[in-house]
Amino acid sequence: MDTEDELRIESPHRELLDQILDKWSLSVLNELCERPCRFNELRRAVPQVTQKSLTATLRRLERNGVVEREVVSTRPVAVRYRITPLGKTLRPPVDVLLAWASENMPAIARARDAYDAREDETGR
Numbered sequence: 001m002d003t004e005d006e007l008r009i010e011s012p013h014r015e016l017l018d019q020i021l022d023k024w025s026l027s028v029l030n031e032l033c034e035r036p037c038r039f040n041e042l043r044r045a046v047p048q049v050t051q052k053s054l055t056a057t058l059r060r061l062e063r064n065g066v067v068e069r070e071v072v073s074t075r076p077v078a079v080r081y082r083i084t085p086l087g088k089t090l091r092p093p094v095d096v097l098l099a100w101a102s103e104n105m106p107a108i109a110r111a112r113d114a115y116d117a118r119e120d121e122t123g124r
Contacts, residue, residue, distance in 0.1 A: 038080050065087075067084060
């Protein structure tokens with residue numbers, strides 16, 4: 001993926017990161033790290049997500065081996081989602097990214113304010 005002097009994100013890595021770090025995946029994974037959930041439990045836990053987006057997110061995560069889908073033989077038949085052992089290995093790197101974001105938010109806010117002020121001055 002990278003050398004000592006250069007960071008390169010190859011196409012397969014970029015595709016995977018886009019799918020795992022997309023708008024809804026982290027919220028879904030956060031819920032599933034706590035406990036297995038049925039689809040509607042996930043909808044309630046992440047109320048902003050649409051049914052279509054949640055379905056697509058779960059399918060991508062399942063395809064990547066991060067989430068597994070279990071059909072529960074009840075009446076009516078239910079589907080439960082759980083994080084896989086592979087999915088659990090995402091927690092430490094995501095925690096590092098969140099810590100970085102928390103630590104650097106004041107500097108990022110200042111940079112955004114400065115950028116916005118320059119944009120306002122130039123009228124772009």
